[in-house]
Amino acid sequence: MNAPALLEIADDELILGWRDSEWTGIAPSLEEDVAFSSIAQNEIGHARALYELAAREIGTTADGLAFDRDPSEYRSAPLVEQRRMDWAHTIARHYLYETADEIRLAVLKQADDADVAGLAAKMDREEQYHRLHARMWNEHLRDEPRYQDAIRELWPLALGVLAPGQRSELAGRVGLEPVEAVERERQSDELGELWEEMTMVRRSVPGATW
Amino acid sequence: MIFEVFRQEKKGAAFAHAGSVAAPDATFAEAFAREQYGRRQESEALWVVPRDAIRAVTDFADELNKTYHRVDGYSLKAKLKEARERAGTARDS
Numbered sequence: 136m137n138a139p140a141l142l143e144i145a146d147d148e149l150i151l152g153w154r155d156s157e158w159t160g161i162a163p164s165l166e167e168d169v170a171f172s173s174i175a176q177n178e179i180g181h182a183r184a185l186y187e188l189a190a191r192e193i194g195t196t197a198d199g200l201a202f203d204r205d206p207s208e209y210r211s212a213p214l215v216e217q218r219r220m221d222w223a224h225t226i227a228r229h230y231l232y233e234t235a236d237e238i239r240l241a242v243l244k245q246a247d248d249a250d251v252a253g254l255a256a257k258m259d260r261e262e263q264y265h266r267l268h269a270r271m272w273n274e275h276l277r278d279e280p281r282y283q284d285a286i287r288e289l290w291p292l293a294l295g296v297l298a299p300g301q302r303s304e305l306a307g308r309v310g311l312e313p314v315e316a317v318e319r320e321r322q323s324d325e326l327g328e329l330w331e332e333m334t335m336v337r338r339s340v341p342g343a344t345w
Numbered sequence: 346m347i348f349e350v351f352r353q354e355k356k357g358a359a360f361a362h363a364g365s366v367a368a369p370d371a372t373f374a375e376a377f378a379r380e381q382y383g384r385r386q387e388s389e390a391l392w393v394v395p396r397d398a399i400r401a402v403t404d405f406a407d408e409l410n411k412t413y414h415r416v417d418g419y420s421l422k423a424k425l426k427e428a429r430e431r432a433g434t435a436r437d438s
Contacts, residue, residue, distance in 0.1 A: 166366050166377040173380060264384060271372050 138189040139210065141251070142200065143319065144239065145185035146211035147296065149201055150326070151232060152178030153333060157219045170268060174229075177261045184254050198345075202337045206330040207322070214292035216323040220285075226272045227285035231293035233269040234308050236262060238301050292317045348374035349399060351392040352382050360392055371395070 155175035162168035186197035193200075214228060240262060243255035276282035286309075293309075294302050294316035306313045337345075348371070352363035363382045368374035371393070378393045429435045 164367060166368060166373075166380075170377060170380045173384075264379065267379075268376055271376050274372070275369070 138192040141185050141189040141192075143210040143212075144243075145182045145189060145200070146209050147215050147232075147236075148178045148185065149182035150209070150211045150329065151215035151228075152176065152180075152182060153329060154215060154217070154219065155225075155229070158225065163222060174265050174268065177265065181258045181261070184258070188250055188254065198337075202334045206327050209322070209326060209330070210319055211326065212292065212296045212319050213317050213321055213323045214289060214296055216326045216329065217289075217292075218325045218328070221281070223276065223279065223281040224285040224289065226269075226276060227282060227289050228293075229265075230269040230273040231286070231289055231309065232296060233262065233266050235293055235296040235301075235305050237266060238304050238308070239297060242301070286311075291315060295319060295321075346370070346374070347396040348378065349394050349396050350378045350382055351394070352388045353390040353392075354388065356389050358389070360390075363388075363391075365396065366393075 152175045155171060155178065158168070159172045159175070160168065162171050182201065183197055186200045190197050190200055214232060217224070217228065219225075220228070237259075240255050240259050244252055244259065246252045246255065290311055291314050294305065294313065295318050297305055299316075302313055302316065346369065347365050347367055349365050350363045351360040353360045366374055366377040366381065368377050374393050374395075378391050382388055383391055426435070
């Protein structure tokens, strides 16, 4: 598996984990707070494992990839970069992302590289819980106009999570018509801001061993 | 709504009360219970029960004062001592 492909997924997971963690302490209920924070932590854990694999190939470290790159080098999809939105948008993103991620992981589990396939299988076990959570919320909110608007708004961004060949599959699963996707190349302003915050501590003492 | 969660640690073991979760419905309760009591291989199974469905019984009147219905109605210690003395195996203490 080539490093750039791994980095796309790793960056998605890191940035989404980061964004979801912004809900820690302010989710609509304490139970949801625990559940969503746990999901956020899982995503960052997945990012770490993927960065490790990519780092081995590139000859650097996972931390180096996560925190020492320039914002322009991140390959994350604009969907995961959006700054804290309302709960309807957050759940819409969660549902769309998890559905897309399932399609992506199924392919990864078949990878020739045993390390990649093994990691994908391991990630998928945790993602099952995420999907359960996402589908449950989707069922719960699907008749709410605010939620429907959020899904429509984020749909082109959700398509951009997947490679073009996988997008019709996503459209089928969520029951929406394919539209023009917002591609990874189109970096959002939100990422720069997030990067500033995310790498602040590490940049405060360049070259330090933590 | 409050749901009570019961947890089975091993197959065949008795379910024990683990705690409770607040959730809008049974589906959410299940998800929250899985999150808090089932994601780290600590449970074999869970029971998630609406608190309202539990009939709690806490008042046990002992109207007839029939202590012989209870195990502690017998002074086993004294009887055991007597028996041991008879058999010549009495302990020092």
